[in-house]
Amino acid sequence: MRHRLHVRVGPIGFRIGSVWRRPIEQLAMLYAGYPAAEVPDFTVRLAPPSAWRRVVRPTVALAGDLTLPEAAPLPLAQAVLAAEMAMNLQVALGHRRHLLLHAAAVERDGRAIIITGESGAGKSTLATMLATQGWRFMADEFVLIDPVLGEVHPFPRPISLKNAAIAAVTARCPDRRFGPLLTATPKGTVRHLAPDARAVAAMDRAARPAMILFPRFGAAPAWRAVGAGEAFVRLTQSSTNYVALGEAGFDRMTRLARDLPRIAIDYPDTDAAIELVEGLWRAL
Amino acid sequence: MAGAVSGVRALAGVLADPARAARLDAQQWTTLLTVARAEQLLSALAMRVDGIAVPAPVGAILSDARAIAQEARRAALWEAEVVRRALLPLGERVVLLKGTAFAAGGLLAGQGRLIGDLDILVARAALPRVEAALLAAGWAWAKPDAYDDAYYRRWMHELPPLIHRDRDRLLDVHHTILPITARITPDAAAIVADAIPLSTGLWMPCPEDMVIHAALHLFADGDLSGGLRNLWDIDRLLREFTDDRGDFWARLAARTARHGAARPLQRALRLSAHFFGTPVPAESARLRGGDAWFARRLLARDGWGRATRPATRLAFYVRSHWIRMPAPLLARHLAIKMWKRVVPARS
DSSP states (O other): OOEEEEEEETTEEEEEEESSSHHHHHHHHHTTTOOOOSSOSEEEEEOOSSGGGGTSSOEEOOEESSOOTTOOOEEGGGHHHHHHHHHHHHHHHHOOSSEEEEEEEEEETTEEEEEEOSTTSOHHHHHHHHHTTTOEEEESSEEEEOTTTOOEEOBOOOEEEETHHHHHHHHHOTTSOBOOOEEEETTEEEEEEOOOHHHHHTTTOOBEEEEEEEEEESSOSEEEEOOHHHHHHHHHHTOSSTTTTHHHHHHHHHHHHHHSOEEEEEESSHHHHHHHHHHHHHHO | OOOSSOHHHHHHHHHHOGGGGGGOOHHHHHHHHHHHHHTTOHHHHHHHTTTSOOOHHHHHHHHHHHHHHHHHHHHHHHHHHHHHHHHGGGTOOOEEOHHHHHHHTTOGGGTTOOOOSEEEEOOGGGHHHHHHHHHHTTEEESSOOHHHHHHHHHHOSBOSOEEETTTOOEEEEESSSSOTTSSOOOOHHHHHHTOEEOTTSOEEOOHHHHHHHHHHHHHSSSOOTTHHHHHHHHHHHHHHHHHHOTTHHHHHHHHHHHHTOHHHHHHHHHHHHHHHOOOOOGGGSSOOTTHHHHHHHHTOBOTTSOBOOHHHHHHHHHHHHHHHSOHHHHHHHHHHHHHHHHSOOOO
């Protein structure tokens, strides 16, 4: 394809091809400072679903090595989101080297907190904010766990901020690199935030998992221990390749849910969440 | 651009001669892996080049692909076992077809073969009892629709697709290997009668029938989607069976005559030899007639994994319907399908 970007994020390499120049420029800005993938694991293609869609109200299909037939195309203005979604799709359906968790992760002193929960629980915002407090940002969207050794491998992709989180994060870190503001997407208003230089520089440094956090946004600050059984069920629901990994996936998931501290927190705002997390971390 | 040699040709070349993999640069590997994945041959490629020195990122991708094939094999064999248990009380022969048969039979063709649905063949007379036993054991119709159901039962070579409610796996129950309406009518009873028992109590077709089924599946049914993968099956089967028995070609010719499958089989031999260098009898060593069209269709993919040559693809799509049923039936079928699309179903 005419315009292209090769980029490696932690252990996974991508090749993004586009028939348009602009989306590649926008992605190159978000991925500035990342290494190039020598031989990429996955190919993503940004192209119109049919020839005339290149001209009349241009749209981008979510295409690549792996596709879902029901994935609807996005307007060309949202090409960065299309690329990120297509990259996520490749990982979710195709990656087998690690156990995948739909989660965020931060690290301190070689030990990682895995932050998991449903969409809207505040994973991305919490991980971003912890990274402004001395934590290393490791991942948003996908946390990669080595099935044999159990380590968390960094996968620091641009953070997809949604709706109210955009203003909150922009106010706190105004001098970071942001992607274009995308309005009226299927996920509401979206803006991507490039991970900080420290996260990118350390993308090959794994960490030992030390805690699993289940945040919930909206209520007064509170925390409770989560049982191993509940944690196991919630983690399996958050994994796209747990079944595909067979016995190795089951073993690793069981150990994660059984051996780590598991804590659910309620928080009304970011400051309260940071305070809770720091308190829980000191008590470990 | 992938350079002068198309990605599909490069893939066929490395599958046939894995030593070529040692000479590929990063760009050529990128194209090869992308095309292999699009053609559902990445795991097969990974098995073929196992042991050859490759760049580190390529090694990691190939190792994943081998793990995927291993898991696919385990899941497919388990699915066959569950079907065996469900049908055991009937005392009927259950003949595994395609990928699951290759895996269960320990054949070369099963190495790195991705297996999606389970395909089985049973005697036509046993069909009602097989259907009842499967429905009682947790299978259900995958897409319940009165017209599709009637169509399958009247004209097709299989029951409407079944899906298991717990494991979400598709099961195709065949009573023959081509649609009843197709121009070729294979002798399905002979396939069941001459099948080979596996240690599990299941059966697989005899070697000749496995080759003929693969050829019919590729050239007498369908639009050649995934065609290279099916042709690779044929290469693997032929290499294994011709090694085993000196009289294989004579047996294959006799069996082909019995099934009336000479044209598709000869075409399969010529194209397999063309793409993979399969050792075939001298009269099949070179392409002829319309073979070039089939080769053109099999090569219709670029180095980014995109389908190319839309006109050729469309022509083969039309052909797939044409060879499946006589023209009046085709017209009626397409008219009903279109009507159902235009007039939304009452629900």
